[in-house]
Amino acid sequence: MARFRTWVGIAVAGALTLSLAGCSSTGGKRAEDARKAAAARGEAAVTTPRWTFAMITHSGDGDTFWDIVQSGAKEAAAKDNINFLYSHDDEAQQQAQLVDAAVDKKVDGIIVTLAKPDAMKAAVARAVKAGIPVVTVNSGSEESEEFGALTHIGQDETIAGQAVGEELNARGKKKALCILHEQGNVGHEQRCAGVKETFDGTVQNLYVTGTSMPDVQSAIEAKLQADTSVDAVVTLGAPYADTAVKAKQGAGSDAEIDTFDLNAKVAAGLKDGTLGFAVDQQPYLQGYEAIDLLWLYKYNADVLGGGKPVLTGPQIITKDQAAALEEYTKRGTR
Numbered sequence: 001m002a003r004f005r006t007w008v009g010i011a012v013a014g015a016l017t018l019s020l021a022g023c024s025s026t027g028g029k030r031a032e033d034a035r036k037a038a039a040a041r042g043e044a045a046v047t048t049p050r051w052t053f054a055m056i057t058h059s060g061d062g063d064t065f066w067d068i069v070q071s072g073a074k075e076a077a078a079k080d081n082i083n084f085l086y087s088h089d090d091e092a093q094q095q096a097q098l099v100d101a102a103v104d105k106k107v108d109g110i111i112v113t114l115a116k117p118d119a120m121k122a123a124v125a126r127a128v129k130a131g132i133p134v135v136t137v138n139s140g141s142e143e144s145e146e147f148g149a150l151t152h153i154g155q156d157e158t159i160a161g162q163a164v165g166e167e168l169n170a171r172g173k174k175k176a177l178c179i180l181h182e183q184g185n186v187g188h189e190q191r192c193a194g195v196k197e198t199f200d201g202t203v204q205n206l207y208v209t210g211t212s213m214p215d216v217q218s219a220i221e222a223k224l225q226a227d228t229s230v231d232a233v234v235t236l237g238a239p240y241a242d243t244a245v246k247a248k249q250g251a252g253s254d255a256e257i258d259t260f261d262l263n264a265k266v267a268a269g270l271k272d273g274t275l276g277f278a279v280d281q282q283p284y285l286q287g288y289e290a291i292d293l294l295w296l297y298k299y300n301a302d303v304l305g306g307g308k309p310v311l312t313g314p315q316i317i318t319k320d321q322a323a324a325l326e327e328y329t330k331r332g333t334r
Contacts, residue, residue: 044081048299051108052083053291056098058115058139058185060090060211064239064263065283069138071332072287073111080295090182090211092119099123102132109133109294114140114147115185121147133297137286139187141309150297151305153289155281155313157187160260161194163314165203167277168232173256174201176232177223181210181240188236191260195234204230213243220247224255232256238263238278245274262317264329270322281313284333 055073059066070086077084085107089095095112096119102110103126110127114120117140127134128148136144136152144152168176176199178192196203206223209215224230224247233248233255235241241259248255256276259266261283269275289310296302304310317325328334 045079046081046295046299048081048295050081050083051295051298052085052105053077053109053111053294054085054087054102054105054107055111055137055287055290056095056102057086057088057113057137058090058092058095059088059113062239063237065237065261068263068283068332068334069287072284072289073291074287076288076291076295080291082291082295084291092116092184096120096123099127103127103130106130107132108298109135111135111137111290111294112149113138114143115182115187117143117147117186124148133294135290135293137290138281138283139185144309145307150303151293151307152309153286153293153312154309155311156309157190158194158197160279160281160314161191161196162198163194163316164191164234164258164260164279165195165198167258167316168195168234169198169200171232171256171276173199173232175227175230176201176203176234177220177230177255178203178205179216179220179233179235179240179244180205180207181216181236183207191236192234210237210240213239216240217243217247217250220244221250224248224251224253228253230255232258232276235259237261238266241266241269241275241278245269262325262329262334264326267322267326267329267334270317270319271326273319276318278317279313280315280317280334282315282334285312 057066087098099112100123110132114136124134124147134149136149138154141152141156178195180188182188192205208219233244235244238261242265244257258276260279262278262280266278293304325334
């Protein structure tokens with residue numbers, strides 16, 4: 001298998017938990033088999049109290065990315081004897097109210113995304129004031145420490161965008177569309193801004209209504225028809241890549257479709273050449289390590305990263321790696 005090309009050194013948690021380590025393929029398989037057997041019997045791998053951790057995200061309905069985050073969190077929760085609660089709302093005020101509700105329940109730890117940090121600041125402050133440890137994931141790396149969170153787990157969105165710009169340069173692209181499907185999401189703005197910083201060509205932002213795929217498709221298709229010089233379309237989420245492909249076909253365009261994030265459809269598209277490349281931030285790892293870090297803090301007062309972000313990406317995935325990752329995307333862990 002071709003070596004993965006990682007644009008930045010990724011400070012992930014290989015040293016965090018024995019469950020992600022393994023000195024050999026045999027030892028790793030034995031550990032995995034033991035974990036699955038224990039989970040099947042309803043047993044945890046630890047003897048600590050059954051704490052309750054709540055994860056509150058800015059996800060909308062039906063977003064496969066967050067299914068993968070949850071998969072990681074649920075696996076870690078089973079191992080760590082954690083009662084895991086998940087809730088979400090793509091409206092920032094409602095997401096903040098969900099955080100308040102978790103505080104009222106007196107949960108033992110909170111995991112939260114900060115896609116719209118200004119709206120979340122007060123709710124996170126209430127959690128911290130109540131003595132509830134908070135870990136931020138996915139979005140809000142710049143605000144996490146300021147808001148009082150223990151650490152942030154995810155990718156630096158500006159760096160991820162810069163990685164895309166470099167990759168587009170390597171592919172000889174000259175004009176790119178950056179598709180923003182959620183207005184007000186600071187992480188999305190940072191991604192497109194990062195692309196502009198390193199891309200030698202021209203980048204245009206295109207804002208679309210991400211809650212309606214037909215609208216997304218028609219907006220991209222109209223833009224490609226109007227400007228035939230566009231030779232790359234960058235979507236900011238895996239579900240939008242397939243829609244961009246349909247828009248490209250409808251417009252009769254030759255533009256390459258690239259995307260942030262990975263799922264089974266994206267892996268298949270990379271494999272058959274429908275998509276050029278994907279930027280993987282490893283959402284399973286974000287969910288898994290968020291639970292693990294809260295458990296470590298509750299059990300041993302451990303804090304990883306010294307308050308600085310723990311990076312899970314970006315990693316550029318191309319056709320060369322797609323086949324190796326396809327089985328993981330099908331089981332919902334990549």
